[in-house]
Amino acid sequence: MNYFLRKMGFYVVALWAALTLNFAIPRLLPGNPVDILLAKLQQRGGTVTPETREAYALLLGGDDSQPLWNQYVDYLNNLLHGDLGVSVSYYPAQVTDVIAQSLPWTVVLVGIATVMAAVLGVTLGAFVGWKPGTWLDSLIPATTLLAAVPYFWLALILAYFLARVLGWFPLQGGYDVVLDPGWNAEFIASAIHYGALPALTIVLASVGGWLLGMRNMMVSTLSEDYVLTAEAKGLSPRKVLRSYASRNAVLPSVAGFAISLGFVVSGSVITEQVFSYPGIGGRLLGAVTNNDYALMQGLFLVITLAVLGANLVVDMLYGLIDPRTRARS
Template structure:
């Protein structure tokens, strides 16, 4: 029990530190969201007198007349009430609404792509590691090269080949603009069609890392005594590979997969930008360009909670799976 209490305490402190950085870092950036909003208002012929500016400062929580510490405690109080503020870049929408609209797109795209790359990489890695030294091992350098390729470069290559040259997939967007978002079959089919190329980019870039890690763990596991014992008993190779070797070799990969799920909500900013995909990464870039403190803080909060939550789950699971990790705590 003491072990779990210490873990929970550590992550609570980490969450507080992340929230504090989440407040101060955007305010260290040049520019002001009120200036951005006032400029937009002036372009549309609206009033830009001091009273309007003061109203926007109070609305956005960037009151320059208050000390930064006072703003910080107001930010924490609003946060615990679930009030993430008003977005400048999507004014006058609430930040929670903007994130709620974009987050499902990223979770579906990056989540499914991460799951596919994990299953494909682990499966191939188990086979390659079991048959080490065979021609399958020659595939490893090619996959590691793909893992080192930048997302944006690979995305542009796929767009040039499959979207422009072959016209198999659309160039950009998350769905056909003539459709109304909903859970009907036509819209879902359109969303899957538009998301295939971005997902393929993530899978190709990620599968090499899972494959290499699983292959190395399989090579190490195959040399263990219990594998030699199973072979001496005359068990079939397929059963030894799946029930004994792969089952133990996959544990580090499972831990890495659990942590990578925490980063799913952050999406892939570059990939979403190349494909103009309506995910959380595009919203984050839009918030940075418009000095949208509230939206940046809201997105960083969601990412932070997801990553810390995934790490906490992994720590707690490891404490249950391997009691040795609790030794001395």
């Protein structure tokens, strides 16, 4: 119980620190979202007065003329009420609405691709490490080569050959624009068709790391005393592989999977840009380009919460899977 309480306390402090940094960093950056909106208003022939500036400042989440402590308290209060401000890039849309529209696309695409890459890599790594030196080892250079290739270059190559030359997949977009988004078979089939090529890019680029890591852990685990004892007892190779070797070798991959799963929310910015996919990655790049601090702040907050949440869940599960972790803590 003490182990779990200590973990919960650590993540509470980490959450507070993340929220504080999320508040401070945009205010340390050059520029001001209020000035950006006022500049756009002037370009359209509008008149800017002190009252106009005050109204825009309040609209975007508070008056920056207030003391920093008051702004911090207002920021925390707005978070408790789910108010992340107004997006400059998609004005007058709320940041929560912009994130809500983009988040499901990234979670489905990158989430499924990450799970597929992890499961495929860990499974292949277990078999390759179980019999090192066989023909299966020839898979490792090919997969690690794909992992070393620049992400955007791999995406462009796959887009050119599989989409433009062979025509197997659509080149850009998240679904057929003639369809109305909704939970119907036609739209879901279109979304799967459009998302298959970006997902394939993510799987090919990341499966090599999972395979190599699991393979090396399996080779190391095979020399442990408990594996040698299991073999000496006459247990079947399948039993030794499943219940002794792979069960312990997979533990480091579980921790790595937590980090990868947390970063699913951040999406794959490059992949989404190459394929013009309507996910969080494109929104984040647009927010940086347009100095949309409210949207950047909201996206960073969602990413931080996802990473902390995923690591908290895996830390709790890790303590249940491996009792030695609780004993050392």
